[in-house]
Amino acid sequence: MLRFIVQRFLAAIPTIFAIALITFFMGYFAPGDPISIMLGEKGDPDVIASLRHEYGLDKPALEQFGNYVWNALHGDFGQSYFYRGRPVSDIIWQGFPVSVRLALAALAIQILLGVTAGILAAVYKDSWIDRLSMFLAMVAVSVPSFVLALFLMIVFALQLGLLPVAGWGEPQHYILPAVVLGARSAAYTARLTRSSMLDVIRQDYIRTAFSKGLARRVVILKHAFRNAMIPVITTLAISLGYLMTGSFIIETIFNIPGIGRASIVSIFQRDYPVIQATTLLLAVIFVITNLVVDIIYTWVDPRIKYS
């Protein structure tokens, strides 16, 4: 097992290096100079040249890339071009915990809504509960998140006045963005839970449990639910990765100071050091969640072995 983890880690290195290489050169070859953009129409050419020198933008591409990789290996992602005097690591570490909290809140919504709806749909198969749950799941998958965000904002903040439109810091600020962010994965979870529950409910040992005279609640929650959850749990870890990286638009709409918003802003401002660092961070998150999923597989299903 340990060998497997180490191998997976080593295999991830070329992936991350390739991502660093691509993001760097996409920025390098994009037309226009980030410093001119920063200073706008009134930029003084002397100041532009001097700032280009300070940020090392006047060096050859390979040398710039080499410096970037070397510094990144030492945890130094340089300074933001746009926010003068602010290290990139500062921007990352301010936004990262916020995005993690939002992702965890969305995960909670995903589990709460997804699993509940999935179980109800399976238990009351073909009833109106089943149809309603699956209809809502279809809607949640189909509606783009910014549309859902604006819809919920209008209903819950403007019409009903129950929740704030946007903001961060108080418990009520989590609800709308977490629901929007978690809605799509909750829909997948609901469908997965439903089909998994239906599979299990048809098994012989469930019939046996009923025929023993056990209470329905006990059979459903203790016997069926536990076994049906195995495939669901494995998908939760990977959806945490998606929730972390899927919050770009939601953070912008709901005014949340997370990593997604910092990343979007940096793209518009051509703030390459921030773009590169956030992209790398997201790549690392994906590599890690994939690894965790593989480990969870072996844990929940001992038949799967890695060597």
Add this chain to the structure above:
Amino acid sequence: MIISMKGSRRVFFAAALVAVIVFALSGLAGVDAKRAQVFRTPLASEPPSLDPALPTDLTSLEVINQLFDGLVRFDEDGMPVPGLAKSWDVSEDGKTYTFHLRDARFHNGRTVTAADFAWSWNRALNPDLKSPTAELYLGDIVGAKDVLDGKAKTASGIKVINDKTLQVTLDAPKAYFISKLTYPVTFVIPREAVEKGGDRWTETHLIGTGPFKLKSWVHNFKLSLVANKDYYLGPPKLDAIEMPIVQDEHTTVAMYESGELDYINVPQKYVDEFKKKHPKEIYQIANANVFYIGLGLKVFPALEDKRVRQALNLAINRDVLCDIILEHTAIPALGVLPPGMPGYSKDLNGLEFNPKRAKQLLAEAGYPDPKKFPALTISYRAGRQTSKQVAEFVQAQLQQNLGIPVLLQPLEWGKLLDDVYEHRLGAWFISWWADYLDPQNFLSLLLQPPNDNDYDNPEITRLTKQADVTPDQKKRIELYRKANELAALDPPWIYLYHQISYNAKKPYVKGIVETPLGHLPYYTVSIAD
């Protein structure tokens, strides 16, 4: 069916309970009707820097203007009036200014002295700081160039006479110098704060003199300001200002509607809706700007002929552009100076829409068959819907009304700016916004050679150069007015429009003062019951 209705009721009860908990947690979202003197207005982005010497963007300047002061400030008409200087004398040759400072304190309690100004200005000029604006605003001072070039540490034209007297000598008489002192790069900052905080002093030791102090700055989220009770004009009426950073315009509008914001700039697409829903809250403001198609006279030699440039101007129906394409968020431009700028003439005799005359002029210029006119490429900023719409409109107008071939080229913003600086474009869509409310900032900067267009009208150059050094304010404005009239008929560009914008404020907000350069600091603002 495996489970009875008894179980289903239980499940429903659980679901209802969850719903109740969720709503209980949410609490009351709206804000109490009666609030303290706290004013809430959004910033469109995170301010790139709060160091008065560094930023060029409006968001940073918006915050800096609340926190810092200069010798001179704007009044409600956009004219310079005494700020931290209670008065000043100008020598007879118009080159030496003697400023008399008033009693004012930094946020840390220390008195502001003339030496603080001298230090702040020399710091801004220091090439290590790489201030993008120091040269434009302080470059007229004797010796400033040496500091900018790294040849000296202090400018010889900045002299501290005593604690309360600062003497500044310019390289030539420049009547617009006083207006320049309203710009943040000339504001005073305390040396001790910069020395303690280093590069990041605005985050750790932000100390200014302004009506408000920085309480907290959560990056990419919110700035909180509190009143400076020791402000030199007396304490402000507000206790605090909350400035959340809201990038999404739908969110901005929703937050205003829900009562989470008091004062916003209304996004263009919401203007009509606001006019219907909140007619008493929305109002129009003039901005000192001009939008135009820049013309590269050397790059595209056909444009060197004045008659061709006149024909291009005559072929554009600006009323359609302003009312239909831009949905009433602009007014036609026939000259360089925008409304609100001294020297602007409302009934300027310019090149109004006249396609017949346009074709005539083009024929006189040697193009009786417009199809033989070399294809003109108009570059515009990629990714901006409005830029694209305007460029397409101009293209269509020139093709329909003049019959010349016109191509469009979207360019990424940085690339567009580079190409303009390097004189690589034939035509480009761009705008110019006032830095200070003086016509010199438009006519002299944009039309005196060398300029981006390679435009040279000797009479305009002569008039503006004379105006730049004329001490009598009335006479100089008249000179600029004349130059603007000449430029209207000998167009350097294709004039398009002056953008206007709309703000909205809640009825309980009082005392916001709007000027063509934006609103004044929130010193006068209060919240009525």
